[in-house]
Amino acid sequence: MEATQDRVTYINAGHTVRSWLLTIDHKRIALLYLVSITFMFLLGGMMAGAIRLELLTPPGDLLDSDTYNKAFTLHGIIMIFFFLIPSIPATLGNFLVPIMVGAKDLAFPKINLLSWYIYIIGATIGIIATLTGGLDTGWTLYTPYSTAFATTNVILPATGLFITGFSSILTGFNFIVTIHKMRAPGLTWFRLPLFVWAQYATSLVMVLGTPVIAITILMVILDRCGFGIFDPKAGGDPVLFQHLFWFYSHPAVYIMILPAMGVISEVIPAFTRKKIFGYGFIAASSLAIAIIGFLVWGHHLFTTTQSMYAATVFSVLTFAVAIPSAVKVFNWAATMYKGSVSFESPMIFAIGFMGLFLIGGLTGLFLAILGLDLHVQDTYFVVAHFHYIMVGGAIMGYMAGLHYWWPKISGKKFPEVPAKVAALLIFIGFNGTFFPQFIAGYAGMPRRYHYYPPEYQVLNVLSTMGAGILGIGYLMPLCYFMWSLKYGEDAGKNPWGVLGLEWTIDSPPHPHNFHTTPIITSDPYDYPEMAEALGAHTGHAPAEVAHV
């Protein structure tokens, strides 16, 4: 194995700060994003800690109600807009999409860098807003609260969000053009890795949905400056705001979950050493989710003035969107069935994803039932539902992806044992935190209050304890990834012994990814059938048959 120091990699290609801040290499930009969103994740995590500590006891003793309102608002905004939406696309997607399509870079490298700067400007404004009084409207910015009544400075954080939206649009834009126009010779649409399909579907949502939230936020800002678009006093309609908001924000949940599904579709065949079951169905279901996902926003408005006919249609469509999600889960399970499954850490995260996403998705169906939703809307049941999807699902997928591709990104192996422990702690801590919230919510505990009747205390104590475990689980990867940078073994090209274009190039890759443009002649996931593979290679496909 050649030593890393001897050859040019994207990491050692330049050492100055300037060479990082002005880079147009998609891999370096991915790392810039990785560092920035990790910082935001820690910030959002601190807010979550404050919320859970407050809820340890029934009276509102730790935070007063104003501070509590700010804590959950900023927690939501930071986690959703500054962490989860950019998470997989801007880091793993940025790093991998060009490599997986056999290109030297994204279609518009400078726009890629621009998107990071836009993100940083938006995030900086967000942080300044946090330090200068925060925001207390909830992450949903509902009018007329946000326009007429909020005592905090709405304009500043809203401007931050408006700006950040464009970084997301530019990322999606870049991916779409890259996937259309930059594929290597022979790489037809149906030879694309499923991760790329997932990024493509995600990008469609980013490009079609984000402008709508941007303009909606702009209208809120204008109203705050004295316009009257949503002002009920002038005949304005706050429910119109909710329609516009959820027209983006429901699809946005797919911006968060689709990329994670893409990661899982890579990890499962890799650690099962088996061709993925139903490639076409998984690819098509990503698109189906992206499209139907645009038609279900009204399920957030069941308790508003929305007509009952509209509500019925939205309810039925919400059930429909669960079908392509289920198709994926069945295909993953079918892939694992009778495969030679090995339980390396990425696989453990992936299996954790499947379990948690299942619970999140199924409780989503509860919420789609018109009658039941009236009972649980605005309770902790909804809070538990979306955390199962966004934290249990999306962040589990992000973790699976980080562990799977870390050796490629850094060129180093990380220690398996602590990684497995972290996966387990996250799984246990997560269920500990959020499962009790289903029960509390079903029993009637409303969300967004900093005090509650004593009968909910047991559940809340459980939840806070779970959050502690979860927090430790999330901090561990930070430690052993850092450790691996200095002390980790060199990973070599293909440490897991799996297929995929990215595993045929150096780790860490050369600045141009490929020395010669690859020519693709076969399908992804062409693992030799189990029996053959077991004979010669104890279930591990040799690196040479890699997807080239």
Added chain:
Amino acid sequence: MSDGVSTGAVNRLQPHFATPAQQYETATFGMWVFLVTEIMFFGGLFTAYLMYRIQYADAFAHASEHLNITLGCFNTVVLIGSSLTMALAVHSARMNKSKSIVFWIALTMILGSIFLGVKGYEYHHKWVEGLFPANWFFQAPDAPRQRIFFSLYFAMTGLHATHMIIGMGIMIYISIQALRGAYTSSWYTPVEVMGLYWHFVDLVWIFLFPLLYLIGLH
């Protein structure tokens, strides 16, 4: 069009593209995708407009009477003219005439400035009349509904004007490049992409004008 072999295009080839043809297709396809996001961006405002227009049809018709149709018509003609001059700029690039690129772009910018000047005059007038939402002192039975109309009027035309200003900024850059002889008939992608953007901005106005100015007419 880009024939993929001429030297001008080869010199301009960025390292991550295989052929000039690929680079050209990527740029134009990218612009179309970008315009789709723009449609969604304006789409949010148009949706809000349509919802209120249906709900408050009479108030909107009354409010619309405060707009100056003559000026609106004039501006529409000016903007359509600027689309023509923009198209001629792209044509000059295709014909390899750097000087006339600059000439037509300059003319486009003059027409754009006339449009913005007229728009500014109209804004001023509304402000003085007390029809600016944040400065509202207009009284009528349906004044609050009319205020929604003017909120949308300023938001929509303001956003449109912002797009024009950005476009004119890019035109300055492109003219400088053209003066330096950057564009030849084998490579003028920026001029072409710029043209697409400008036509889109004009098209938005073609929708805004009847929606805002003409609803009082029957």
